[in-house]
Amino acid sequence: MTDTERARSTKGERTRRRIIDAAGALFARSGYRAVSLRDIAARAGLTHAGVLHHFPDKEATLLHVLRRRDEIDALPVLGPGIGHRELIDHLVRIVDRNSRTPGAVALYVHLSAEATDPAHPAHPYFLDRYRSLRALLVPAFAALLDGRPDPSPETAARQFIALQDGLQVQWLLDPDAVDMRAAVVAFLRSLGIAAPDRHPPDAPAPTTGTAPTPDERSV
Amino acid sequence: MTDTERARSTKGERTRRRIIDAAGALFARSGYRAVSLRDIAARAGLTHAGVLHHFPDKEATLLHVLRRRDEIDALPVLGPGIGHRELIDHLVRIVDRNSRTPGAVALYVHLSAEATDPAHPAHPYFLDRYRSLRALLVPAFAALLDGRPDPSPETAARQFIALQDGLQVQWLLDPDAVDMRAAVVAFLRSLGIAAPDRHPPDAPAPTTGTAPTPDERSV
DNA sequence: ATCAGAACCTACCAGGTGGTCACTTTGTGA
DNA sequence: TCACAAAGTGACCACCTGGTAGGTTCTGAT
Numbered sequence: 001m002t003d004t005e006r007a008r009s010t011k012g013e014r015t016r017r018r019i020i021d022a023a024g025a026l027f028a029r030s031g032y033r034a035v036s037l038r039d040i041a042a043r044a045g046l047t048h049a050g051v052l053h054h055f056p057d058k059e060a061t062l063l064h065v066l067r068r069r070d071e072i073d074a075l076p077v078l079g080p081g082i083g084h085r086e087l088i089d090h091l092v093r094i095v096d097r098n099s100r101t102p103g104a105v106a107l108y109v110h111l112s113a114e115a116t117d118p119a120h121p122a123h124p125y126f127l128d129r130y131r132s133l134r135a136l137l138v139p140a141f142a143a144l145l146d147g148r149p150d151p152s153p154e155t156a157a158r159q160f161i162a163l164q165d166g167l168q169v170q171w172l173l174d175p176d177a178v179d180m181r182a183a184v185v186a187f188l189r190s191l192g193i194a195a196p197d198r199h200p201p202d203a204p205a206p207t208t209g210t211a212p213t214p215d216e217r218s219v
Numbered sequence: 220m221t222d223t224e225r226a227r228s229t230k231g232e233r234t235r236r237r238i239i240d241a242a243g244a245l246f247a248r249s250g251y252r253a254v255s256l257r258d259i260a261a262r263a264g265l266t267h268a269g270v271l272h273h274f275p276d277k278e279a280t281l282l283h284v285l286r287r288r289d290e291i292d293a294l295p296v297l298g299p300g301i302g303h304r305e306l307i308d309h310l311v312r313i314v315d316r317n318s319r320t321p322g323a324v325a326l327y328v329h330l331s332a333e334a335t336d337p338a339h340p341a342h343p344y345f346l347d348r349y350r351s352l353r354a355l356l357v358p359a360f361a362a363l364l365d366g367r368p369d370p371s372p373e374t375a376a377r378q379f380i381a382l383q384d385g386l387q388v389q390w391l392l393d394p395d396a397v398d399m400r401a402a403v404v405a406f407l408r409s410l411g412i413a414a415p416d417r418h419p420p421d422a423p424a425p426t427t428g429t430a431p432t433p434d435e436r437s438v
Numbered sequence: 439a440t441c442a443g444a445a446c447c448t449a450c451c452a453g454g455t456g457g458t459c460a461c462t463t464t465g466t467g468a
Numbered sequence: 469t470c471a472c473a474a475a476g477t478g479a480c481c482a483c484c485t486g487g488t489a490g491g492t493t494c495t496g497a498t
């Protein structure tokens with residue numbers, strides 16, 4: 001069976017990837033329910049039966065799209081051991097990058113709204129996503145807000161996440177009118193938390209920041 | 220033709236209302252695209268052909284639902300002449316009431332996400348909605364933030380709206396875990412704006428709540 | 439060069455979609 | 469009371485949905 005596996009790891013893997021890329025792009029445009037297997041198949045250059053050869057059903061397609069996006073942003077890569085400032089800086093940098101990748105943003109806006117329905121296949125995913133994001137943010141805010149009790153770290157974390165989700169909707173509706181980064185940075189300043197510099201990656205800035213990962217997403 | 224009109228204003232009007240009520244409830248559960256005319260018809264006690272006798276097509280149904288919701292919240296009723304404090308108080312009160320009416324919240328969460336797509340029938344509606352909400356909020360924040368320049372009134376308005384939209388998603392995913400009012404009030408406090416009292420309307424007792432207004436929605 | 443298994447397609451299924459049409463039933467103003 | 473418009477129906481349309489069955493073509497390790 002080792003031969004089998006090696007064989008599968010060539011062409012099959014490649015079209016499998018084309019399929020989830022296509023699915024991701026389409027889910028971003030219109031959400032999960034409004035996209036058909038034939039739409040996905042057409043964009044990937046197959047028949048819808050071809051898609052179902054690689055994935056058991058439509059739902060599996062969605063789950064793979066989400067899994068792949070998680071690999072791309074690799075938020076967990078930061079791990080719980082990361083410094084609080086680094087975490088916030090990293091998240092602000094993600095906001096920045098999102099402003100250049102409407103696709104990823106649209107995907108999450110559509111899916112998080114749909115997934116509100118407990119019967120939606122992505123419902124557990126988003127429950128877990130928000131839970132673990134909060135678990136990451138609460139200690140960070142606890143440290144950065146130290147002393148001041150007013151917004152509790154829990155509240156600050158929830159506000160921070162909510163702010164970004166809400167900004168994304170307004171931004172998608174009218175991209176030129178909304179500066180997501182500015183709004184997020186202003187929020188942090190209101191809490192007495194300094195904002196990271198404008199464009200740490202690239203040439204002149206003080207910090208060297210991380211390498212140019214392909215693209216990132218919504219938080 | 221006056222006779223005709225008077226006749227129409229009785230039974231027709233009544234089932235017309237039943238239809239948009241049914242449509243509103245279903246759109247709230249699952250969004251616009253996932254709900255069929257037959258679903259709406261069944262809930263309203265008709266055939267789907269009957270629904271299409273009253274509305275030219277499915278889209279008209281959605282537009283009427285939105286128009287009706289606007290009448291209910293009657294945000295414009297406040298008018299531009301309202302006091303700044305009164306406006307903020309009113310909005311916070313709406314947040315409060317939303318916490319008791321998941322249907323209205325879910326309607327807007329679903330639709331605002333779907334309407335991100337420029338081809339969606341509600342796209343112009345939401346563009347206008349955010350625009351006019353901002354037009355109402357910017358002067359209010361300009362006054363209440365007076366002096367302090369840090370969050371510009373424009374930014375504060377955008378944050379305020381985004382915060383609520385984002386909170387609604389988290390709240391729908393896990394209603395018991397999220398206190399939308401607390402998060403909004405804390406945000407205002409961070410800007411140095413006092414929060415309105417807990418339950419201004421009605422008796423001082425913690426329970427009993429407000430009068431049984433049908434329901435209200437999201438801001 | 440072979441040949442097993444992966445990749446993929448055509449054809450089909452039952453069921454759902456928005457919308458139309460010709461028709462019957464019901465309500466109501468005169 | 470009556471006539472006529474409004475309300476509502478059932479049958480139908482073409483089309484799309486996710487999923488299956490059975491077959492053909494391709495691929496790549498031997």
